[in-house]
Amino acid sequence: TLFSEDGRLIAQSYREYPLYHPKPSWSEEEPGEVWRGVVETIKEVMVKTGVQAEEVKALSVSAQGEAFMPLDRGLNPLYRCITTWDDRAVKQHEDFLRLIDRAELFKITGHPSSPVYTLFKLIWFKQSKPDIYEKTWKFLLWEDYINMILCGVPAIDYSLASRTMLFDIRRLNWSHEILELSGLDVDKLPEPYPSGVVVGEVSQEASRETGLARGTLVVTGGHDQACGTLGVGAVNPGITYVATGTVESIVAPLHAPMLRQEMIPMGFASYCHVVSNRYLILGANPSAGILLRWFRDRFGEKYIEESSKRGVSVYDLMMEDASKAPAGSQGLLIAPYFMGAGTPNWDTYARGLILGLTVAHGKPEIIRAIVEGITYELRLNIETLEKFNVKIEEIRTVGGGARSSFWLQLKADVTGKRVVVPEITEASSAGAAMLAGLGAKVYGSVDEAVSKFYREFKTYQPNLKVKEVYDRFYNVYVKLYPEVKSIYREVFQILEELGGQ
Template structure:
């Protein structure tokens, strides 16, 4: 039997089919546009997203062999939701994580509900990315939509609903709504009541790897799936991706490099602490049974390399068009192997953890006439890696020690970039054979539910590691010293920017 992992992201969706031994059989990808508004809105057309999901499922299933896919699961972007009418039609675009229109509703929530109460129940600190505050915005700013909505579904449960299943989502995705009690594993009644949402309007929260139902006969025929194919709960893309990277025990963490830079670490249980709360480091369910996860992220990640390409890499873009090589690969070849003399605060976007600061801008310190383009490029990547090192130090101080990083995402293909991360973080970085860990983790959950094999056991054979890059001792020592300067850079820039 074969198994399908579906990943639903902000800019596109993909499906990968694997056989029972975890070998990749087929893959498919579709893009869709993100619609931005002047008031901070960022929405997806949920109908189009579902069409694209059906297309990639159909294509990957055909590549694996018609009727051979026995189960599928979903790795889903967090927070985004779609209001549906009584016929199941979308009433509004899905407000994705980067939609900031709900920011004004947070202070009142914290004052009236209680900041500590909200954190202790949900494991998260308030931010406009979360579903809870987006619903508050919709209730006030789109009252006709809110009143007509019979369901509010995230993308994992929306796809299941389209496949003919009573909507269900994995615990990790439920956690990202900030309406879910991450210890009791139920929707929090007090939060729902204050939000004006009824439990029956939401999906069933189930542990990742649970059978949510069977694909309807019509959908199975349309998509080329095996009759009675199972829909299995997956969850939030970061935790499902961590499972696909083999993060099935504490001490190992996924290091994902895409538009956003993200580290997902496993913990043996929920971890609540004042240090983690101040650093906005969450605690919620892992996709691996019995574990919890925390996420450290920088909203400036691989996008800083794109910024550099667009502004300083015209030569490499032209060469890539001429030779067929990747322009990013050509750019990274220009960066020196030795550490730069610059210090970069990588806030080309609002910051992620630990500060959740939307206002303080990025900064480059130490520029001279002798500074070359390659050194500047290396310094930008060093700045992002130092931000992630800062997060790792906070986690370690709270008892969440990470001894190894597993690299996934587009940036994981670059040996140079992975070595830089190992040197800056002071931790070995291991590359994986399959960089699409979200789809692999989802397929593992599907295979586990269908075959009865524990997912941790599947991970030992399905997750195939490649080269491990150890930190260079001399460079790691230099970056450890530089981290102390980096700690002081943020408050200095913040104070300066506030006075402008």
């Protein structure tokens, strides 16, 4: 994505890359395919705009967390990139928790322990692929991998380093204690830097491959959620960043890390912001937009046909229908735990729950109940954070869910918060561009960068009469999970016992 110095989005390009599943619970990416996508999108943006390579002053990378790959000294990948939702390291996770208390691990890293994090997969490498581990020069995540290819420096920023569960978020360096307990080598890890710092310049070789000018500044970027938070101007407490896509993420800025032990079973993570001397707290609902896709694919034939005929988005048609149903969906409640419960219930055994379905309900009510359930979870996260004295006054939202006026108003009505859609919805890219500008001294401060990039596009205020209706349904909704929590495990046990029958 290419931005001007005054914060205008000039052009963007997009590529997809496949996920590989060599075993059912494994998930991998091919580094060469991702890098090829990076090169193609850079070239495509330059061609689209006619911008000369020399006019690009600096670049930064906004990257997914946790995913990493081993490289030799020639920068050749020795194995595919292992992604977040790969669960090959369950045993390593369990073994490691025998060496250190879960609360102590949280105190160091700000993350509730889980097999998804890089730490445990690195231990898996050392145990299961010792030959590859020994040959590895550096284990790199996507930001440091791209930086390394561009400028020859394996530089990772604090926010992305935080997502490995190897990083001490208060000392701002790799944790000696975790490294010692794990037996991992610190010299196989990239060097951590603050975000917005120049770590090198595009090399001659990288220039030939990408079309970028030699000498273009390479600046540390950050974790996509942290970059997105900066991208909507959420620097100080009070503003919350909500990205509603397949998953819904809720991110709030803090002046200091929040490391209260009662947060551990809730799943909240507290880690470094891309803004110096700021931290974040991150919550998530894993079953957000994916539920609407599930409904479309299983029950949305009429919406798909109409979409094709009218040339409009199938989701716009679904939202249009949902808006015709009354608030509360005529008593239909759907808990969106179709892929487990996220924060604050944090339960992998949990599954979707539908309560109050009658023969009077149709597709409009069911779609609306899905959207309401997702938004009740947003409110539950906000209220939980507020109990921990996290200040949340306004929601700034992007993603697929931010394209629907109906859903945006519903967010305001359910949460009681002012909801804002920014003019630039490519928030993570905008945040990375701000960091590039800060590194290149285009902007003298974070506040100046935000003033150039962040502009409100549309705002939604709560309708107090509708909120009263939602308050009543929400008070019933929050009773559902505690009532059925133990039943989820019973069902899981039955399925385990039945096995392949």
